[in-house]
Amino acid sequence: MSNVPPPSGSSGPPVPAYQPPEGYATSTRTPVVHLPVLLNGLHIGYLWAGTDDRSAGFVRRKEFLEQAYEAPLAWSRRLREAHAAGLPAREAIRQWIGRPEDPRGGGVPAGAREDVADGKQDLLRLADPDAEPSPWDSLRPGELPDGTPMDRSQGWGPLHFELPPGYDLTTDGPVRYLPVVQDDIVLGYLWAGGAAALFLPRADAGALGGDAMGAWVLRLRELYAQHVPASEVLARSRTLPADPAAGAVPADATVQEAPSLQHLRDRADVYEQSLRPANNPVPGDPEVMKRPAPDAAERDAVLRYLREAPVVYDSGRLLTDGFDPARPATVPDTYQTDGTWIWPGGIPHHLEHHGVPLEPDLLRHIRGNNAQLPPEDPTARERAKRTLRWHRILVPPPT
Numbered sequence: 001m002s003n004v005p006p007p008s009g010s011s012g013p014p015v016p017a018y019q020p021p022e023g024y025a026t027s028t029r030t031p032v033v034h035l036p037v038l039l040n041g042l043h044i045g046y047l048w049a050g051t052d053d054r055s056a057g058f059v060r061r062k063e064f065l066e067q068a069y070e071a072p073l074a075w076s077r078r079l080r081e082a083h084a085a086g087l088p089a090r091e092a093i094r095q096w097i098g099r100p101e102d103p104r105g106g107g108v109p110a111g112a113r114e115d116v117a118d119g120k121q122d123l124l125r126l127a128d129p130d131a132e133p134s135p136w137d138s139l140r141p142g143e144l145p146d147g148t149p150m151d152r153s154q155g156w157g158p159l160h161f162e163l164p165p166g167y168d169l170t171t172d173g174p175v176r177y178l179p180v181v182q183d184d185i186v187l188g189y190l191w192a193g194g195a196a197a198l199f200l201p202r203a204d205a206g207a208l209g210g211d212a213m214g215a216w217v218l219r220l221r222e223l224y225a226q227h228v229p230a231s232e233v234l235a236r237s238r239t240l241p242a243d244p245a246a247g248a249v250p251a252d253a254t255v256q257e258a259p260s261l262q263h264l265r266d267r268a269d270v271y272e273q274s275l276r277p278a279n280n281p282v283p284g285d286p287e288v289m290k291r292p293a294p295d296a297a298e299r300d301a302v303l304r305y306l307r308e309a310p311v312v313y314d315s316g317r318l319l320t321d322g323f324d325p326a327r328p329a330t331v332p333d334t335y336q337t338d339g340t341w342i343w344p345g346g347i348p349h350h351l352e353h354h355g356v357p358l359e360p361d362l363l364r365h366i367r368g369n370n371a372q373l374p375p376e377d378p379t380a381r382e383r384a385k386r387t388l389r390w391h392r393i394l395v396p397p398p399t
Contacts, residue, residue, distance in 0.1 A: 023080045024089050028055035033114045034123055035093055036282040037071070039106030041319035041331060041346070043282040044068035047075060047096065047108060048123055049089035053169070055120075056082075056089040058105075061284070062128035074105025085214055086164045086221050095210040098277075098391035110206065110391035111277040115287060126284070166224045167233070168196035175264055176257050178234050180212060182247035185273060185390075187212040190237050190249065191264060197233040200264060204273040206390030215246035274387040275337060280346035281356045283322045291357035299351065301371035302358065306348040309336040309373055312384040313394065319346070323354045335388060338373055339380040341365060342387055 028050035035047045037058065044067065045060040058075035060068055082092035098110035117123045175193035177200075179186050188201035188209050199216035201209025219240060220233070228236055234255055242248035258264040281288045294302055311334055318329040330353075332345035341362055350356040357363070377383075388394040 023076075023083045024057070024092070025050070025055040026057050028052055028120055030055075030119070032117050032120050032123055033090060033093075034059075034117060035097065035108045035112050035114060036285060037075075037106045037108055038280070038282070038322075039064075039068055039071065039101065041280070041329075042067060042106075042322050042325060043284060044071055044106050045127060046123055047093045048117075048120065049093045050120070051090070053088035053090055056092055059123055059127045062130070068106065070104040071106055074102055078105070082214075085218060086166070087214060087217050088169060091213055091217065095214055097210065098207045098393070099210070100392045109279040109282075110393060111203075111279050113287065115285075126286075164221060166221050167192075167198065167230050168194065169198055171196040171261055174257055174259050175261050176234060176255050177264055178237060178249050178253050178255055180216070180247045180249055182208065182212070182242075182244075185247075187247045188268060189264060190216065190234060191258075191261070192230045192233045193261065195230050197230040200268050202268045202273070204271040204276075204390075206274065206387070207392045208390055211245045212247055215243055219246060274390055275340060275342040275384055276361075277387060277391060278341055278343040278347055278359060278362050280322075280331075280344050281350050288356060291360060293355060293357045294363065298371070302363070302366055303348055303352055305338075305366050305369075305371050305373060306336065306343065306351070309338050310376055310381065311336050312342070312381050313388060321349070321353075323350060323356065335384065335393070337380055337384040338369070339377045339383075342384050 030050045030052045032048045032050050032055075034049075036043055037045045037047050042064055043061065044064040045058055047056075047058055049056040056079050058072055058079075060071055078096070079092060082095070087095070093108075094114075096108045097112050099107055101107035117126070171193040173193050175191045175196075177189040177191035180188055180190055180199065185205055185208060186202055187205050188199055190199050191197065197220055199213050199220070201213050203209070205212075219237075223233060223236060234249075237249045238251065238253075240246075240248070258267070293299075313335040315333040317333040319331040319333050320329045321327060321331050331349050334345035335342055336345070337343075343362065347358060347362075351358065358366075385394060
């Protein structure tokens with residue numbers, strides 16, 4: 001470790017130079033985005049990242065301390081690996097959406113939506129409403145918890161944390177982009193605009209798109225280190241070899257332009273290559289509580305629609321009901337489809353037994369079909385199974 005000379009006029013020993021932490025910061029003064037983490041059907045906590053993209057962590061819910069006692073260690077290891085790979089904090093947590101559930105840490109359900117809290121303390125209160133306030137809550141701006149001033153000019157060493165050097169992560173102007181493919185799958189889009197460049201995974205590529213995101217972050221770090229300007233990133237990407245995770249830019253792909261990054265994000269959110277997955281509702285999720293409930297007549301019609309759709313996967317197991325974990329496991333571990341959406345058995349179960357409404361987009365889709373299942377498409381079952389494989393819900397057995 002190198003040393004920093006003592007402040008002018010001081011006779012003390014050299015001050016050890018600041019060394020960046022080996023992982024993301026575990027606290028932040030910025031808003032945080034968070035994703036639900038489930039283990040064996042239980043909503044055990046939240047995976048979060050600060051909007052500064054420098055902080056991230058896992059918060060365990062109070063009522064599942066015993067069932068999920070190893071989860072913090074599992075997520076700490078995963079986040080250290082993501083930090084070492086150079087991923088911005090928000091991308092580090094997004095890459096786990098739809099990945100297979102870890103037996104210790106659980107997993108983020110396929111298709112999980114981000115929620116935003118004003119700060120980490122709000123998320124901690126969501127996980128444990130009875131928790132004592134943290135000393136961070138009472139801080140005045142510019143102070144650390146022990147009262148130490150953040151002003152480092154009074155003899156303190158520098159205090160800062162920086163992401164590895166790279167292109168800007170967003171832009172307000174138009175963006176140019178190229179598709180990135182693996183076999184016949186469009187994993188996402190490599191885009192550039194102004195001083196910014198990044199990879200945007202397609203939602204319908206599932207976990208494959210998340211894998212590609214991590215690989216392209218590393219590739220873009222390398223291009224930046226080679227002093228390749230953002231305006232040349234797309235051209236250079238054509239010369240990069242195909243990679244099992246990153247995929248490749250087709251040699252004959254044409255550069256296209258979107259009027260804004262949001263337009264490209266909207267395109268990436270459209271489900272064309274696979275079916276749109278619905279998620280089991282999560283107890284305590286504020287978004288679930290906001291959903292409008294159908295009236296009794298519509299509820300029965302929606303239940304028939306959900307239950308009579310073709311079953312494309314049935315493990316034969318029953319899962320714990322997160323809304324009533326004290327009862328024996330009763331939630332069927334199944335998936336059904338109408339050829340456009342695919343949903344787990346917990347969705348009709350929780351609607352029938354707990355009155356938990358469907359996510360609004362799925363309810364609108366069923367209403368658009370007048371709660372009548374369309375004729376079964378002969379290809380629907382295989383497309384549904386492909387969706388489950390891409391989201392790593394169905395994992396091939398080891399060879």
